[in-house]
Amino acid sequence: MNNTVLSRYEELAQHAHTQWQQSGRNDKIIIQVGSATCENAAGATEVWREFERNIQASGRDDIILHQVGCTGRCSREPIVGVLMPGRMPVKYQRVTRDSAHQIFSRHIQGGEPVAELTLDQTMPRLKRQVILCEARHCGTRGDEDIFTVFQDEINRAGLDPEENTLIHVGALGFCSIHRKMISTCVMVRPENTVYFVKDRKDVQEIIAQHLVEGQIVDRLRCQEDPISLRFFDLYGDAAFFNRQTRISLRNAGVINPESLYEYIHYNGFRALSLSLSNGDPDWLVERVLESKLRGRGGGGYPTGRKWKDAHRHANDQRYLICNADEGDPGAFMDRSMLESDPYSVIEGMIIGGYAIGATRGFFYVRAEYPLAIKRIEKALAECRKHGLLGQNILGSDFSMDLEVRLGAGAFVCGEETALIHSIEGERGQPRIRPPFPTESGLWGKPTVINNVETFANIAPLLLYGSDWFASVGTEFSGGTKVFALAGKIQHTGLVEVPMGTTLREVVYNIGGGIPGGKQLKAIQTGGPAGGVIPAEYLDMPIDFDTLGRLGSIMGSGGMIVLDEDDCMVDVAKFFMTFCQGESCGKCTPCREGTKRMLEILERITMGKGEMEDLDKLERLASLVKNTSLCGLGRAAPNPILSTLRHFRDEYEAHVKEKRCPARKCKTLIHYEIDPAKCVGCTMCARNCPTNCISGGRKEVHVIDQVECIKCGRCFDVCRFDAVNRK
Amino acid sequence: MDVKVTDNRDEVFSKSKEALTPEIVAFIEDCTQKQHPNSHLINVLHKVQGHFGYLGKEQLDAVAQLLQVPTAKVTGVATFYHFFRLEPRGRFVINICLGTACYVKGAERVCERLCDELGIHVGETTPDGMFSLEGTRCVGTCGLAPVVLVNDTVFGEVTPDQIPALIESHIKKAQAMEKESVV
Numbered sequence: 001m002n003n004t005v006l007s008r009y010e011e012l013a014q015h016a017h018t019q020w021q022q023s024g025r026n027d028k029i030i031i032q033v034g035s036a037t038c039e040n041a042a043g044a045t046e047v048w049r050e051f052e053r054n055i056q057a058s059g060r061d062d063i064i065l066h067q068v069g070c071t072g073r074c075s076r077e078p079i080v081g082v083l084m085p086g087r088m089p090v091k092y093q094r095v096t097r098d099s100a101h102q103i104f105s106r107h108i109q110g111g112e113p114v115a116e117l118t119l120d121q122t123m124p125r126l127k128r129q130v131i132l133c134e135a136r137h138c139g140t141r142g143d144e145d146i147f148t149v150f151q152d153e154i155n156r157a158g159l160d161p162e163e164n165t166l167i168h169v170g171a172l173g174f175c176s177i178h179r180k181m182i183s184t185c186v187m188v189r190p191e192n193t194v195y196f197v198k199d200r201k202d203v204q205e206i207i208a209q210h211l212v213e214g215q216i217v218d219r220l221r222c223q224e225d226p227i228s229l230r231f232f233d234l235y236g237d238a239a240f241f242n243r244q245t246r247i248s249l250r251n252a253g254v255i256n257p258e259s260l261y262e263y264i265h266y267n268g269f270r271a272l273s274l275s276l277s278n279g280d281p282d283w284l285v286e287r288v289l290e291s292k293l294r295g296r297g298g299g300g301y302p303t304g305r306k307w308k309d310a311h312r313h314a315n316d317q318r319y320l321i322c323n324a325d326e327g328d329p330g331a332f333m334d335r336s337m338l339e340s341d342p343y344s345v346i347e348g349m350i351i352g353g354y355a356i357g358a359t360r361g362f363f364y365v366r367a368e369y370p371l372a373i374k375r376i377e378k379a380l381a382e383c384r385k386h387g388l389l390g391q392n393i394l395g396s397d398f399s400m401d402l403e404v405r406l407g408a409g410a411f412v413c414g415e416e417t418a419l420i421h422s423i424e425g426e427r428g429q430p431r432i433r434p435p436f437p438t439e440s441g442l443w444g445k446p447t448v449i450n451n452v453e454t455f456a457n458i459a460p461l462l463l464y465g466s467d468w469f470a471s472v473g474t475e476f477s478g479g480t481k482v483f484a485l486a487g488k489i490q491h492t493g494l495v496e497v498p499m500g501t502t503l504r505e506v507v508y509n510i511g512g513g514i515p516g517g518k519q520l521k522a523i524q525t526g527g528p529a530g531g532v533i534p535a536e537y538l539d540m541p542i543d544f545d546t547l548g549r550l551g552s553i554m555g556s557g558g559m560i561v562l563d564e565d566d567c568m569v570d571v572a573k574f575f576m577t578f579c580q581g582e583s584c585g586k587c588t589p590c591r592e593g594t595k596r597m598l599e600i601l602e603r604i605t606m607g608k609g610e611m612e613d614l615d616k617l618e619r620l621a622s623l624v625k626n627t628s629l630c631g632l633g634r635a636a637p638n639p640i641l642s643t644l645r646h647f648r649d650e651y652e653a654h655v656k657e658k659r660c661p662a663r664k665c666k667t668l669i670h671y672e673i674d675p676a677k678c679v680g681c682t683m684c685a686r687n688c689p690t691n692c693i694s695g696g697r698k699e700v701h702v703i704d705q706v707e708c709i710k711c712g713r714c715f716d717v718c719r720f721d722a723v724n725r726k
Numbered sequence: 727m728d729v730k731v732t733d734n735r736d737e738v739f740s741k742s743k744e745a746l747t748p749e750i751v752a753f754i755e756d757c758t759q760k761q762h763p764n765s766h767l768i769n770v771l772h773k774v775q776g777h778f779g780y781l782g783k784e785q786l787d788a789v790a791q792l793l794q795v796p797t798a799k800v801t802g803v804a805t806f807y808h809f810f811r812l813e814p815r816g817r818f819v820i821n822i823c824l825g826t827a828c829y830v831k832g833a834e835r836v837c838e839r840l841c842d843e844l845g846i847h848v849g850e851t852t853p854d855g856m857f858s859l860e861g862t863r864c865v866g867t868c869g870l871a872p873v874v875l876v877n878d879t880v881f882g883e884v885t886p887d888q889i890p891a892l893i894e895s896h897i898k899k900a901q902a903m904e905k906e907s908v909v
């Protein structure tokens with residue numbers, strides 16, 4: 001044990017708490033405004049300024065304007081939270097300058113939340129909320145279901161169910177504290193008291209004392225803070241969030257990403273201080289192995305094993321790299337993490353550096369993420385200033401520094417050996433492995449490369465215990481996975497769920513299903529290296545192995561929902577276009593193979609395909625898969641193979657009938673005006689860029705099929721449903 | 727054979743420095759002091775493009791000289807990465823996201839409309855030098871798909887119908903800026 005480290009850390013923590021107290025956060029009104037690329041794109045900066053103006057004009061000094069990162073509720077941004085002492089936090093969605101002003105005058109000044117603007121119609125009149133943990137290992141629930149017992153007893157006590165609600169959440173993450181699993185964890189807001197509840201008697205006591213009298217029941221109270229306490233405190237009432245288990249994203253949307261003190265206030269760098277004071281890197285590696293943490297960058301290689309490999313190779317110098325290249329063109333969790341909670345990734349990296357004995361580390365970040373880069377740079381500077389980076393970290397004998405290196409828009413640079421070349425200042429072309437980077441990586445030295453999310457999980461798994469972390473996931477894979485949910489889904493955004501959660505839970509219960517009453521067709525995971533999972537496999541638990549068996553991959557976490565309007569051949573073509581453009585050209589199967597496969601797909605979508613093309617496609621795909629040098633080429637055929645496997649009928653319709661069942665492929669569709677429905681409003685004719693629609697006012701309009709370029713504008717503008725896409 | 731050695735190092739260096747800005751020169755000099763100076767090449771190119779908007783021949787040569795890396799390698803790196811541009815671009819660079827989420831949400835049609843309204847293809851610049859149209863990889867705001875960037879400003883949930891107004895507003899912006907600079 002190294003006591004200097006611990007006392008240094010306690011000093012920092014003390015300082016952070018003092019700052020917290022002095023800012024008056026416990027008794028002032030806090031207005032939280034999100035600030036991340038996504039939030040800003042939605043107009044958060046304007047909203048921030050509006051609040052600034054309003055606060056200034058009001059002359060009040062009991063209001064704090066608080067910048068937080070993003071929560072991952074993309075489709076409802078900008079999100080604003082209003083926290084008043086002793087009351088339930090209220091969140092607002094899609095806030096504009098106008099509504100910001102309304103929120104300020106009606107809620108902050110007037111004291112009444114603006115119901116119609118709240119996020120997910122959460123009830124602003126809510127006085128108290130009881131949150132029950134539903135994790136599969138939380139509580140035996142005895143003979144009676146605690147949820148129903150609570151329901152019963154709340155009714156019996158005559159409490160207004162509008163003001164006292166009861167909900168289930170995915171997992172509160174208390175399990176570490178209560179390993180015996182004999183009671184259910186319950187949290188009561190807004191006091192955020194956590195109770196362990198065993199039976200009806202406990203429930204009655206909580207209701208009588210806490211809900212009715214406002215007195216905390218000390219007998220049942222848990223003394224420690226569970227990992228996502230603060231997150232659920234803020235967002236527990238929104239359906240999208242309370243089905244999630246927030247571990248790596250525990251601070252996203254909660255803390256100011258640019259404040260080291262706030263991170264420390266929420267236990268930040270405690271795991272680092274424990275690791276350094278313990279003084280045994282092998283112990284660390286053992287914990288990571290035990291936690292069953294597998295790399296979140298796509299491959300799913302056990303992180304502990306990777307660290308062990310690197311440690312085994314004796315060398316005077318080792319390196320650590322954080323892969324923040326996020327190349328999957330439909331994923332954004334790493335960006336959000338770096339923008340919303342950069343310190344958590346940095347803490348994971350320093351611990352990783354200590355475990356493998358690296359004194360230098362690199363952030364390899366996409367140049368397309370300027371805000372993330374800015375926040376990392378700032379966080380690194382703060383860490384150096386406070387002795388968390390540089391010489392003798394926290395007074396220990398361990399020294400390490402981190403620096404940022406920028407990518408420059410090449411997908412292949414996400415591949416380990418290409419990434420290493422890129423950091424060395426070369427063209428980012430991969431090389432043959434072995435030797436693996438853990439043996440010979442950056443400048444020939446042992447190097448560990450891990451993904452952003454992998455690092456973000458390190459501190460929690462040490463703080464809350466590796467066995468707890470392992471218990472959150474499946475038998476072979478511990479913890480959670482963050483997915484970037486996008487496409488044809490009600491609620492796009494970031495979703496963190498335990499490994500083994502079903503696709504249905506993610507798409508329907510969290511994502512809210514498919515908008516517009518459309519049918520779900522498939523879910524695409526793993527980006528250009530992945531595949532599609534047809535709707536009939538919705539009840540599959542999500543894990544590295546199960547997705548692999550279905551012909552897709554977990555990938556880094558992109559999850560794109562496709563509905564009946566999406567053509568599977570076109571989807572395959574989209575990904576092949578991407579891979580073909582990104583092939584670095586070093587090896588022939590990938591360079592030439594992707595090109596040929598793309599040509600075939602283009603032929604098929606243009607209605608010029610033959611049945612032989614399908615066989616050719618399959619043969620080429622397996623050739624490229626088996627003979628390419630790096631992961632890009634080896635995975636590039638996956639979208640084709642998986643769409644062929646699950647949606648061969650769509651390929652055949654394109655080839656045999658020259659028909660695109662989803663009516664997506666331009667060459668195979670045409671637009672027609674239904675004479676029975678057309679009222680002759682002339683709207684389509686006025687919008688047609690080639691003037692190929694004829695007909696006078698109040699006459700049925702007709703499209704000239706020869707001139708029509710199928711831009712679909714008439715289809716969009718007709719308000720009488722008279723234009724058909726066939 | 728007689729080999730004539732001329733030492734024009736100083737001359738080349740000062741010419742190279744002229745092609746760049748003092749800050750970039752200082753940054754490069756700083757890099758040369760570090761371990762593995764060559765590894766900073768990409769960061770240097772980012773700085774150059776950040777200032778000039780693209781990587782001109784002159785600048786590439788200057789970087790090669792100052793960082794003491796063969797010009798062939800500098801060019802090799804500059805052409806390998808999609809982010810680097812070797813040609814000057816328009817005043818407003820319109821980037822349409824070609825990522826998966828945007829594709830699913832109809833980016834293609836937004837792109838067609840952009841080409842239509844601007845009268846150029848992706849990768850081209852309008853003759854008046856006002857707009858360049860480019861495709862970019864996912865910018866990480868897929869939740870707002872389809873996404874269009876104008877310089878660094880992100881526009882989310884763009885529909886083809888909004889394109890004419892978007893273009894118009896930027897032309898107005900340019901005119902306003904010009905007026906200001908005249909005054």
Ligand SMILES: Cc1cc2nc3c(=O)[nH]c(=O)nc-3n(C[C@H](O)[C@H](O)[C@H](O)COP(=O)(O)O)c2cc1C
Pocket residue numbers: 294295296297298299300301303323324325326327328411412413414415416449450451452454556630631632
């Ligand atoms: C073509 C290609 C692109 C990749 N892109 C990324 C990426 O953007 N981010 C990432 O973390 N890993 C990416 N990977 C995986 C990395 O090579 C590597 O396995 C990973 O960063 C290791 O970290 P992990 O063990 O924590 O997952 C990519 C792999 C290939 C073959």
Ligand code: SF4
Pocket residue numbers: 412429430582583584585586587588590591628629630631632633634
């Ligand atoms: S598989 Fe493709 S990307 Fe990988 S080395 Fe070969 S050509 Fe380059």
Ligand code: SF4
Pocket residue numbers: 673677678679680681682683684685701717718719720721722723
């Ligand atoms: S917009 Fe519709 S209703 Fe109007 S003229 Fe065209 S087809 Fe007819």
Ligand code: FES
Pocket residue numbers: 036038039070071072073074075077332336493494869
């Ligand atoms: S809310 Fe930030 S990623 Fe969407």
Ligand code: FES
Pocket residue numbers: 329330331823824825826827828829863864865866867868869871872873
């Ligand atoms: S796919 Fe367009 S922003 Fe991600």
